[in-house]
Each structure stands twice: as C-alpha cells, then as structure tokens.
Amino acid sequence: MFAGEIRQLWRYPVKGLRGESLRSAVVDSEGLAGDRLLGLYEPGTDKSVWGGSHPKMMAWEAAHPAQCSNADSSAGDPVFYESGGAAWGLDDPGLPARLAETIDAPKGVEIRRTRGSAGRMLVVFEASLRKLSEQMGREIESARFRPNVVVEADLAPFAEYDLEPGMRIRLGDFDFTLQKPCERCVLPSWTPDGSNERDKELHRHIITELDNHFGIYVTTAERAVVRVGDPIAG
Template sequence: MSAVGTPTLASIHRYPLKSARGERLAESSVEPWGLEGDRRWMVVDPDGLAVTAREVHPLLLLRPEITAAGLRIEAPGCDPLEVATPDPARQVPVRLWRSELTAAHAGEADAWLNRVLGRPVRLVHLDDPTRRPVSAEYAAPDDRVSLADGYPLLVTTRASLDALNDQVLERSGGAHDPLPMERFRPNVVVDGVGAWAEDDWRRVRIGGVDFRAVKGCARCVITTLDPDTAEGGKEPIASLARIRRWDGATWFGTNLVPDLPDGRPVTIREGDEVEVLEAVEPGAGPIRPVR
C-alpha cells in the first residue's frame, strides 16, 4: 500500500503513438501541449477519423519507439516498421473527437498497418501541436494539446490505484489479480498522497512546472483491456461504478494543463517533489461538467 508522506513524482510515461503501448521515462521535457513526443502520431481511417483501441483492440499491442529519423513500431509476429517523420507539406485533414485539424501523412506505413490491424488505415504525424486547442469549457483560449484525448497530461496516484484494487479484490472474492497502472495510461504518477487526493487539486507543481488541474478523467472501455493481450473484461469499470460514479460516468485520474510562462520546455524527473499549490475541500469528487 502507498503511504502518505512527502508527495513525489513516482513515474513518467509517454505514448508516442496514440492508443499504442507506452514507455516509462526517467525524465521528460514538458511542453505547452504535453510531454515531449507524447501522442504526436495517430492512426486514422481512410476518411481521416481517429482510430483508437476502443474499437481496434490490437492497437494496444503495438510497441512504438521514437527514433532520430521518426518512429519504429513493433507488433507481435511481424517485422518491425521504420517510418520517417513525414514532410509537413503532406497535410491531410483528420478528426479526433470534436477536433478537426490537419496532420502530415506518413504514407509508407499504411500497408504495414493495414496488415497488422486488418483494416484500411493511415498513419499521420502532428508536426505542429499549436493547431489543436484544448476544450474551451475547461481551459484557457491559448491552451494547446497534441493528439491526447483532450488535455496535455493525465496524473494518477498510487494510493488511488491501491484503493481501487481493494475494491476489485473485494468484488472478486480475492480471485482477480491487482490491476496495473498501465490500464489507465497516465503521464505522471504521484506517490505520498492519500487516495483520491488528486480530485481536490486545482494547481500543482511537479519539479519546476506548475500545472492547472482542469478536469477529472472519465474512463472508457480501454481500461478494461489487458495491456499485454488486448483481451477485455469487466474491471476496472465494474468496481469504479461502485465507488467512483458521478454524472453517468466512472472516474480515475485528473487532467493537467502546464503553465509555462515563456512557452519553453521544462524537464521533470522521477523523484521530483510534488507540491499542491491550490486545492478544494475533499469530498466533491473529480472535476466534472457543470449540469
């Protein structure tokens, strides 16, 4: 179990290709739109609509790695793909939820991805993240985000995962294995705070970066997929529905927007101190839409 003590940055995670496997980093630069290299690549269908692991579960099994030339992707049973960062002039229209923007098409990857995923898709790269604003409902007009679902970073805490796993084990009578944090695809994981403390945060400092906590994270079917097999189940949604259900959704983690006064990246590292600069009284649950 996680102990309450000095809040620290326990781990950092980046996801180079949206919906694919992530990688743990000892340190990372924080840019205005998220961690350096986080979710700058995305798979889309022939019409430019984002393809995610919600509907194409095998995406979770792809293992991307950022290289000097672009991106390397490994898939079970296949030769790896090496793809160069595409020319920014090769823009195509793409849509991710309510965001409509353009991204550069890496056409040489399409045939490989078609075989691996079993459907016609294209690979695109977001060369300029300033094209995509964050939802104005929760953020400032000049906030930007890469190809994450909605916000630059997601923070979770070890204590909250421990509390959830207590419920998972209780519900299963001890038969279910504890869920790993990978299910929730966070960017930063904090240790040394109590369970669900992140619900109450409004401003937090990690290392040398100040963040606004702008919205709780409503969880989807991806969390029910085993990250090692892409096979589905009922957890954690079943247990979250017992203890973390508000407004018809289940919640785990909090979305963050970095405040970088001059826009220059700042590096954070595992073990950095985490300081809560502003918080509300506990008990209200995650930040969520006003009804």
Template sequence: MLVGHIKEIIRHPVKSFDGEFVHKSKIMEYGLYGDRSHAYLDETKKGNFLTITQFPEMVRYKARFVGEDLIEEYPKVEVTTPEGKVYDWKDDELIREMENKSKRKISTVQYTPSHVPIGPIAVEHILLATDASLDKLEKMWGKDEIDFRRFRPNLFLSLKEKIPFMEEQWIGKRIKIGKEVEIELVGHCKRCMIITVDPNNAKRDSSLHQKLIKERNNNFGVYASVIKTGDIYVGDEVHLLK
C-alpha cells in the same frame, strides 16, 4: 506542501500504442514532449483517429523515439510489433499488417514538437494518476493486479500519504513538479472501454469498467493544464501550491 514524487513518466509517441517510459521529459505548452504527436487515421471512418476502441491490439504495439529530443523536429519513431518486428512508424509493411488485422484503411498524421493540438492528446494537456488510487481500485475490483498502463497516464505519482483519490481534492489547484514546472488540475478523467483492454495481451474484461462506473462515477485520474513549462525527472518532488 510536499504531497509525493514522480514515480513514472510515460509518453505515447503514437496515439493508442503502448507508451514509452522515460527518465526525463520536457513539459511543453501542450504537455509531455512528443505525447500523441503521431497518429493513425481510420479512413473507413472519415479520417477519425484509429484507437484501441476500434482496434484493441494497438495496446501491444510499442512506440518510442530513437534519438535526441529536438525542438526543431522529432527523432525517428520506432515501432515494435507484438511479434517483435521493428519498423519505422510509417513503414508500408507495418501499415499493411495493421490494415489486415483491423480490417480498415489506414493513413498517418503527425504534428510538430512545438504544437500538438488538443484532440490527439485528449481533452487536456496532461493525465495524472496515483499509486494509492490504483491500489484502492485494485482492492475494489478484487480480481487481478491492475496494470496502470490501462489508464494511460502521463504522470504516475507516489503519494507521501497513501490516501486514495487524494488527487481529486487538488482539482482547481496547482502543483509544482521539480524546480520549474507548474500544472493546474482541471477535472476528472471519465473512462471509456479502453481500460477494459489488458495491455499485455489485448484481452478485454468489462468488469473493471463496470466497477469504476458503480463505485467511482466512472472517474479515475485527473487532467491538468500546463502553467509553466520546463524539465521534469523521475523522482522529482511534487508540491501542492497554496
């Protein structure tokens, strides 16, 4: 059954940095190619991942791959700072800047194109959200237009029938994307403070999170596991499988 199409594909080459909108992506066993494949570690917290939770301004740093997506190795990762400077993601000057802003000691870690472990990605391979659910939440909040980047999905779907939170009815079922890819919806995404951070200016507003907790049991979006790998494209049809 046709339920919609892929409106946006977003991967995050660097964990907690602003994502990269792509027209096409390989779906690997771990999720989108290169998603959360590079990360910064907070050495003041015994090497835990440095994230927006500790350093909200991370949302204003933009990361992208520069070059062809290869299975043997990742292309160069380029970072644009909030001030518009461009660096390699491991550049000492970039790391010093982030250390000064965050007041933390930072190191780096990266994975291979064939394997990104659960942890850097989140709790499952892919995070999916829909336009109808975002529109409904926006009305529930009643304050500002909500940038879906707050929720950091990999796949943003435009639904054929604009039924809010329809994707939650798919939990336990499989969907097919395009000609090859199949994913299984496995559970709700419980939200944290990250959604309170505006991706444009890093300002925080806790009322959005409070509204989601009160009205939606803190759920927005659904997690999925990869069943069949392949290529997906913006505009691909999404079918709910029996």
C-alpha cells in the same frame, strides 16, 4: 496539502499503441513533448482507429529513437515495434498494411499527425491504484489508464478528485495547474498488452463506484522539465 514524488513517466508517441518509459520529460503548453503525435485513421476519413475499438493495437509499441546526448529526446519520427519485435520506420511503405493486418482493421489504416495531447498531462496516484486493485481483488496495472505521470503522495485513495480545479500542483521545480479528473472510456477494460481480453467487471466498477473517472489532468503555460524522483506538492 500533500507531498510525494514522481515514480514513473510515460510517453505515447502514437495514440492507442503502447508507449515508452522515460527518466525525464519536457512539458509545455502543448503537453508532454513527443506525446500522442500520431494517430491511426480509416483511409480517406476522419474516423479514428483507436484502442477501444481495436484493442490489438496495444500489442504494438512506439518510441522515439534515442539521441546520443539525451536518451529521452523527442526528436525524430517514432519507431513502431510489433509484438514479435520487428521495427518499422514511419516512412516504411509496408507499415500501414502490417498494422491493419495485425490489429484487425479490414478497411486499412492511415497514419497521420494529430493535435497531440491537447496541452494536458495525465497524472495517476499510486494510492488510488492500490485501492482499486484491492476493491477488484486483483492487481490493476497503471498501464490500463495510459498515464503520463505516476506519483506516490500522502493522500488517501481517490482524494485527488476532491482537489479544486485551477489549484496549483508543483512537480519538481515547476508549477502545474489542475485541470480536471479524467473521464474514462472503455479502453481501461482491455488488457494493455494487446492480448485482446476484456475485463467488463472493471469497466462497470469504474463507472458505478468511481463516477467513471481515474487520474487527473494537469497543464502548464511554461516550459518545464520533470524527472523520475522529483518531489511533488499541492
């Protein structure tokens, strides 16, 4: 058994781009609302242009436009922001070319709707992040792992991987189901700000010492609302 609270919420409207910090979020069987709605692809193909192959993507941000009644709304198309701060609408005809130019994608890019986040939400535990930073001898940012939820809980570092898949985890007033630990790709080894620097030592450590996992996936079949500061329990 454990208890704690939600410290951060994040949404990534476009796969591979930096996301937006939230105060609250709606989650249902499709995943966190507004998360990973769009992706980049090589024109005319199904080949994804993703952060592991094009780490300069993370110099860009994507965020849903704030709504007067709800700043965390997922309504409307995401807005794209390049590293210099210039904003681009999804329907701007110059956006694909500008993306391709700045992320080193010589074949160009197409922006397409995706299947979203596959109905799951990624949770990272702060105790494990602190322990990983201690092991590496430097701060490892949670942004490298692109979590939806960052929690503080009275669990030992990495103890979340001993939790049984299928067990109930309560976030705020709602029950979620633990699906499985997140198997990591090469993406966490790249700086999460698009500066195009790779930490190969971190990549090796995650593979050899953490069984190539960091964070856990949770799902829900019902509509839930989670907020920063909500209690968690399992």
